Structures are given as C-alpha cells and as structure tokens.
Amino acid sequence: MKLAFILAYKNLIGAGLRTWLNVGILAFAFILIIFYNGLLDGWNQQARLDTINWEIGYGELRTDNYDPFDPFSIQDAHKAYKSEEFPMLTPILIRQASIYPHGRMISIALKGIPVDQSQLKLPTSFLTSEKETIPAIIGKRMADAAKLKEGEEVLLRWRDKNGTFDAMNITIVKIFDSNVGNIDASQIWISLEQLQTMTGLKEEATYLVANEGYSHEKISGWTFVSQETLLQNINDIIASKKISGSVMYLMLLAIALLAIFDTQVLSVFRRQKEIGTYVAMGMTPGQVVVLFTMEGSMYSFLAMLVGGLVGIPIFTYLAMNGISFPDVTQDMGVTMASRIFPVFGVQLILGTMVLVIVSATIVSFLPAKKIAYMNPVEALKGKLQ
C-alpha cells in the first residue's frame, strides 16, 4: 500500500498541468460545497435564534379561533385569560386598525404587549410615557413604509369590541431593528393594558408566548403550538434552498469527477506497457488496480490540500465578518439577517471531504478495474486490448 501510495503520488506529480487542472476544479467544487452549506447553516442558526428571541419564544398558546395566516380571524380571536394562571406566558392582543401618516391610510395590526415583559426582545420598556398620546413602538420596515420617525405623532383609528370607531394620536417612541419581518411589517406595538382599555377587551389576549420553563397541559379554548412547529417554516426554506443549491454544486462536482474519469481511462489506455511491467515485476493485477485507483483518489486528497490552503483564510474571514445581504428578503417576511455569518461545522467539512474522496475513488476505480482482466504479456507488448 505504501508503495502504491508513493508511486501514485510520483505519477500524479509527474503528470504536471493535467493533474493540477483536475485538482483545481475538484478543489473549487469542494470549497463551493462547504461555502454554500455553511452559508445556509449560518442563516438557519441566526434565523431560528432571532425568531425565538423576537417572535415565538418557546411556543405559542393561541385562542382556538386565531389563525395567523387569516387576517379575517383576528376580529374574533380574543379570549379572557387570568395572568396568575399563565405566569410563564406573555399575553399579546391583536386588533386591526388604520393609521393616517401624511394623509395616507395604512391598514395595520395593532398589537398589545405587557410593558414589563422580558420574554421577547421587543423594546417594550419604551411604552411607558407621560404624554397624552399613546406611546407606540414600530420596526424599521414599518417606519420605512409609513415614513415615520421617532418622536413623530400619527393618528390611529381602531374599533372597540362593539365595532365602534375610535381614533387618537399615537407617538412613535422607538423604532427597533429586527431581522424578523413577522413582528415588524404593518404592525404597531402598544401597551397591552392600553389596548385592552381602548377596545374594551379587559384581561383578554389573542395568544400568549411561552417561556423556557413552560410545560403545556391541555387548556380548553386554547391551542398550544410548539416552538419546533413554529420554526418549521424556516426549516422548510433552508431545506428547499439546500436542495436547489445542491444542483449547482453537484454539477460542478460531476464535471470534476468526469475529468478524473477521463484521465483514468486515458491512463489505462496509454500506460499498458507500464501495467504489464508492474505485473511482470510481481504485482498482482489487483495491486495494479489499487495503484491506479489510488492515483485517481489522490486527486481528491490534493484537492483537499489546495482547498484548505485557499478556503481556510476565506472561510475564516467570512465567519468573522459575515456576508451582507439586501433587506428585500426580510421585507417579504423571510427571517434573514442583513449580515449572515456562515457556520462551517466539523460535520459539514468532514461530510464534504468524505463525499469528494469517495466519489473520486469510485470514478477512479471504474476505468482501473479493466486492468484486472488484461493479459500481462499483451500489456507488456503494449498491444491494445
């Protein structure tokens, strides 16, 4: 084996440019696979963390008739709760309303949340104000869409529980910046107590956000949706991205493997005398097959080496500084940080190495196995077989 390894190495280095072209393209595929998957893993990790911290906590306890995907359900989606019965939960009440910034009408979801909550990262402590108007916090996207600034007042129109219109000015006391579009776009957050008073829905909530210590027991009229169910959307997006991305890098890998395969076919064809000599000198055909397969798979080892030399500095830089992305995806409701820090885990790197080595070895073996059926004498004479 050691002899085969040394011979394979010498043969490859001796092949010069041909070897380095194969190694180059394989190394590029290797780097690309790790980069793309690392980027998706980084996105996934950040998106999950941000969603937990800003939106869903450790699950949601929803009123039975609340469907977040059906805005028409909001009108009736409220139910009385007793805070002492739900100490582990942060109540949130949603009502539909309109604001009139600069003479435009914008429909919004008006959300009430306890001022003193600490479960979600929303800066609710700003919701206490001595002013006559209602203090409100909004996200960056909402502020951009409505062209609102901190300290600005805007007229809010809503309906109470009986459907009667009411209107009052709100003051934007804080504009927060979150990667989670679901708690930002077309939404205004005010104090829960204030919203309950405004709408006449005392001690009522649309859903409650669970904290880490909450363990659910069936409660009539409420449905618990677990954290993992709520994160399923992100998982699905990432899984879909991984599949669509894999088409690109698997094609690149296939080209690299095809190059190795061609090289191997050519080697077996052109080096028949050499094969015959190996056998004449006492190597079994199996050992010659191992030698040629070793040569082929050594492309992948060299590709790892080159990929490591080129990739490690790049990956280290990207992992530390991240990659900037436009806000478009967040505006569409996809949770995505404006700067993603790729995560290059051991599992990802080892998995990619195994994939490249195994596939390179297989495509090297396929042409080389022909050697086992060669007539050594004919081979030594260099006759075509």
Next chain:
Amino acid sequence: MKNQLIIACLLPIWTFQVKAQDAKTILERVDKNMVSKTEITESEMVIRGKRNVQTIGSKSYTEGNQKSFTEYLYPERERGTKMLKLGDRLWIYSPSTDRTIQLSGHMLRQSVMGSDLSYEDMMEDRKLSEIYEGKVQGEETLSGRKVWILELIASVEDVSYYKRMIWIDQERYIPLQEELFAKSGQLLKRTVMSEIEQIEGRWYPKKINFKDVLKGGEGTDFILKKVQFNPTIPDYIFTKASLKK
C-alpha cells in the same frame, strides 16, 4: 350607489324618536322629502386617486332600506360587476371570474371600488331612532342657506360611529352636510350634498361628496344622472339569480 348612500345617511330617520321634539319633527320632514318606496337611479362615482381620477357609472334599484341592486356600467374594467344587498347580507358578482361572493366580516370594511366609502357604510340599515339619540344643537348659515344643526349620539354600543352631526336646510328640508365622529370626538368622515334640484316635486341633491377626512385627497363624488321615484321594480331584481344575468 348614490341612493344607498342617501339611504344609509338619511332614510332611517323616518321613524326617528329623538328626545327633543324639534329634532324629530325636522327629521320627519326631511324623510318625507327624500324617501320614496322604490327608486331607480343612474349615477356616476368619481374616485380621485393620487395619480388619476376614475369615473364609474352604475344603475341602482332600491326598495326601502333593506333591498338594493347595483350594476356597474362603465368603465370597461368594471362593466358587468353587480352588487346585491338584502338586509344585512351583501353579494358581489364579478363577470371576469363569473363568481358571486358574499362579503362578510372584515371584507365589509374594505373600500368600495377604491372610493372613500366602505361596504359597511352602505350596509347600515337600522333606524337611527333605534341606535341614536338626537337634539337640535343650533342654527347657522351653510352655503348661503339657513340650516339646523342636529347632533346624534349613539344610544347603543354596537354602532360604527359614536356621534353624527347633520346640517339640514330650514327651507327645503334637505340635509346639506353630515359628519361622522369617533368615540374620542375625532372627525372621521364628512358627506356634503350639493346641486340641490327639485325632481318630481322633491328637493334632491344631485351631487354628494363623501370624504374620509383622515385621508388626503378630495374624497369621492356621487353624481346623480337620472332618478325615478316609486317605479315598479320586479321582485326578481332582488334575487341572487339576477347577479349572473
């Protein structure tokens, strides 16, 4: 459409039983002047957007304040769209999809064809006497006409507008303006009637401007082209089957 707006604003005052006898008398006179058993109207709705002005023509059939049927005549995009109101239910037929949908819940709060009027504004068919208490607030001159100012305050909880103010022409017994208020006292919508003409012996506004005062713009105009009072309207008009005809 225009008819429905007038009905939404004024027709229910027919049996208005306000605490102040004066207000009641005034509203009864207005009702006598404005309301007919059935009506057929042809009207235009002028919707002023930020970039363009859209004119939508329609023909409406109305019976009391419970039944109405409207067919949109132009522009081409809206032609053939029909709307049927029977009591508290509203259906819309769209010829492009050949579907009839019933509007309910929040859909009723949407704007009618992008105007300043919501479907819900057209749906209010309870008598004002059942849901408001009114009094004469005073008198003033509006558009050169002497008017009474009537203030109506909600006497029940489930009304859209807590307070209404109506300006009524003292000579012709016709409302010239109405304002709708939120609970906080914030003015929300204003309706202005103008181009008052005598038609078949009744004083009638040929133009109504309906404006959501919180929004920019000049509001939506309803312009009456033709009106027939108390014509005979076949019963089949007020059926769902007529939507697809």
